Amino acid sequence: MDLDQSEFKKIIKFLSLENLHIDSGFDPKPIGDGQSNPTFLIRDDKKKLKVLRTQPLGNLARGAHRVDREFSVLKALFIKGFECPQPFVLCNNSELIGRMFYVMDFEEGDINFNPLLPNENFRDKQKIYKSLAEVLGKLHGYDINKLGLSFKKNQGFMKRNLSLWYDQIFHDESKKDKEIEKVYKDILNKLPSEAPLSLLHGDFKLDNTVISDDKKCKAVLDWELSSFGEPLVDISFQIINWLIPSGVLYGIGGTWKKNGLPSASDFLSWYECSYKKEVDINSLRNACIFSLIKLFCILKGIENRFHQGNAISKDAEEKILSAPAIKEVLMNSFETNPNDIIVY
Secondary structure (H helix, E strand, O other), rough: OOOHHHHHHHHHHHHHOOOOOOOOOOOOOOOOOOOOOEEEEEEEEEOEEEEEEOOOOOOOOOOOOOHHHHHHHHHHHHHHOOOOOEEEEEEEOOOOOOOEEEEEEEEOOEOOOOOOOOOOOHHHHHHHHHHHHHHHHHHOOHHHOOOOOOOOOOOOOHHHHHHHHHEEEHHHHHOHHHHHHHHHHHHHHHOOOOOEEEEOOOOOOHHEEEOOOOEEEEEEEOOOOOEEEOHHHHHHHHHHHHHOOOOOOOOHHHHOOOOOOOOHHHHHHHHHHHHOOOHHHHHHHHHHHHHHHHOOOOOOHHHEEEEEOOOOOOHHHHHHHHHHHHHHHHHHHHHHHHHHHOOO
């Protein structure tokens, strides 16, 4: 998606009033896949790169594409010294160009899409994954009452979130999946109604981070799904990568050792050291089931939109084909002893 020149001129004028002066001779360059919030590389009057992130065009679903939410999280975390880009200016007046937008700093570094990190040596692979675990633990360690964020602090996030995704996909009786329904009902009763809350990223994964030359996580990107909830949401979303076969989405599967990657146990230990709390294995097992059901529902949602002609992702078909494999992992994990969920 390109940015209309007339829109860009309005953006430049608005930013100048906020003392951020943009080089009008540098055309905005689309970066990322642009599937959620269109993102562009721009440049200021001192030739320093910045990132412009906007809402997409058209009617937006209620609560979706909250770039103002992203901006508030970045602002709160940057002040704390967390690994994220510095946010500069937010325009929450959608009348200016028809949608909200904000500008943040551009973080130079690598964004890796292959979880096996084929271009890295053994030592650097270990460093990258250790850094990811430590940064996630650091995030969850913040006192949410001292972040200055106005997010709701409702208990039972995982229960609500899972019900939301499940009902969205399986509300039609004709589309019910008896096996998924059995797992869903069982795990819903096991998820906590009350638990300590942390700031969640909501989509914490390798390709949402910028890795520096020293192979450490320099910045975490894409905070659209951030909220207050149980930290098990984010950490389980990492641990299931060791359960999902290599070649399926972000799966590492049984190839982790052969490819010089750390084990799930290593990742969890690094996370716990940074978070300064131990993770209960039974609770983590339940959270992994939560993450797998949610992931399956997301894939089925993409499949539904694809058949309706509305799937905009370039890799929609690949994701649709991954759904059966995710279901198999889910069913196997459901039958697994909690102590065997973590790959050592």
